[in-house]
Amino acid sequence: MTLLEQKPLPAKTSRPPYVLFVLAALGIAFLVLPLVGLLARAPWRSAPSLLGRADVTTALRLSLETATISTAFALVLGVPIAWCLARTRLPARSLLRALCALPLVLPPVAGGIALLLAYGRRGVVGEWLLRAFGVSLPFTTAGVVVAETFVAMPFLIVAVEGALRALDVRYDAAAASLGASRWFTFRHVTLPLVAPGVAAGAVLCWARALGEFGATITFAGSYPGTTQTMPLQVYLALQDDPQAAIVLSLLLLAVSIAVLVGLRDRWWSR
Numbered sequence: 001m002t003l004l005e006q007k008p009l010p011a012k013t014s015r016p017p018y019v020l021f022v023l024a025a026l027g028i029a030f031l032v033l034p035l036v037g038l039l040a041r042a043p044w045r046s047a048p049s050l051l052g053r054a055d056v057t058t059a060l061r062l063s064l065e066t067a068t069i070s071t072a073f074a075l076v077l078g079v080p081i082a083w084c085l086a087r088t089r090l091p092a093r094s095l096l097r098a099l100c101a102l103p104l105v106l107p108p109v110a111g112g113i114a115l116l117l118a119y120g121r122r123g124v125v126g127e128w129l130l131r132a133f134g135v136s137l138p139f140t141t142a143g144v145v146v147a148e149t150f151v152a153m154p155f156l157i158v159a160v161e162g163a164l165r166a167l168d169v170r171y172d173a174a175a176a177s178l179g180a181s182r183w184f185t186f187r188h189v190t191l192p193l194v195a196p197g198v199a200a201g202a203v204l205c206w207a208r209a210l211g212e213f214g215a216t217i218t219f220a221g222s223y224p225g226t227t228q229t230m231p232l233q234v235y236l237a238l239q240d241d242p243q244a245a246i247v248l249s250l251l252l253l254a255v256s257i258a259v260l261v262g263l264r265d266r267w268w269s270r
Contacts, residue, residue: 035253038246038249038250038253039250041246042246042247042250043243043246043247046243046247047247047250050243050244050247050248051247051251053244055224055233056233056244056248058224058225058228059224059228059229059230059232059233060230060251062141062144062225062226062227062228062229062230063210063229063230063231064210066141066144066145066148066209066229067148067206067207067209067210068206069145070145070148070149070152070153070205070206070209071152071156071202071205071206071209073145073149073153074149074152074153074156074202074205074209075156075198075202075205077149077153078153078156078157078160078201078205079156079160079191079198081100081157082156082157082158082160082161082164083160083164083186083190084096085097085100085157085161086160086161086164086165087164087169097161100153100154100157101154101157101158102154103150103151103153103154104154104155104158107214108151108212108213108214108215108218109214109215109218111147111150111151111214111215111218112147112214112215112216112217112218112219113218115143115146115147115150115215115218115219116138116218116219119137119138119143119146119219120137120138121136121138126138137219138219138220138221139220139221139223139226139227140220140226140227141220141226141227143219143220143221143227144216144220144227144229146219146220147212147215147216147218147219147220148208148209148212148215148216149209150215151208151209151212151215152204152205152206152208152209152212153205155201155204155205155208156198156201156202156204156205157201158201159197159198159200159201159204160194160197160198160201162197163194163196163197163198163201164190164194164197166197167190167193167194171189171190171193172185172189172190175188175189203259203262204259206259207255207256207259210229210230210252210255211231211252211256212229212231213231213232213235216229216231216232217232217235222236230248230251230252231252233248234248234249234252
């Protein structure tokens with residue numbers, strides 16, 4: 001009799017220890033109580049007027065635009081990276097995977113400093129961009145896009161690579177046996193089959209870009225209408241108008257919940 005054919009254990013022996021339930025309840029309370037406090041102390045009556053302020057709507061529009069553009073760049077660059085990591089035998093694939101995932105664990109402020117040293121006016125690439133094309137990325141809206149793409153693209157790479165690894169390679173082999181080129185196979189076979197994984201990665205990437213703070217304020221600064229996104233607006237409002245900071249935090253919370261609801265069928269059901 002194999003392990004899969006064995007009968008389930010009795011209820012008394014399969015029940016987890018009570019201490020795990022207690023620790024799980026404490027952990028859930030630790031995670032949920034800050035959200036409860038945010039909802040309980042929110043100024044619901046003044047929320048509409050606070051959300052209608054010009055600086056808030058400008059920051060929200062800028063955040064939505066830059067997060068969307070960053071996600072588009074991440075799709076163009078991240079999907080090929082994920083394919084190379086999942087479907088090729090590059091000699092330094094493990095190192096490349098670690099480098100691509102580095103922004104996930106790198107402190108955002110350190111990431112912003114690294115961006116300045118690379119794409120700043122005196123950076124490794126930024127100095128050449130300024131001399132050759134007159135392009136300066138720091139403290140511009142383009143700099144916000146660069147910072148958000150840097151910190152958010154690893155989420156897309158991880159999700160797409162996982163989807164590609166789970167996909168049966170026999171589909172590609174069957175297309176190749178019928179005379180399809182690799183590029184045709186990727187566009188018409190591989191990409192449609194991993195589309196749910198690409199969509200999930202894009203949503204996570206967009207949400208991470210929307211909430212980016214540290215790298216953005218370090219590399220792009222906080223200029224109203226140009227680089228001041230919603231997280232930066234929340235930080236500034238917390239110093240002068242805590243009620244407005246709570247309302248703006250609620251708005252970002254609503255976006256995060258919408259992202260989780262959109263991904264529930266893909267992850268929670270599994």
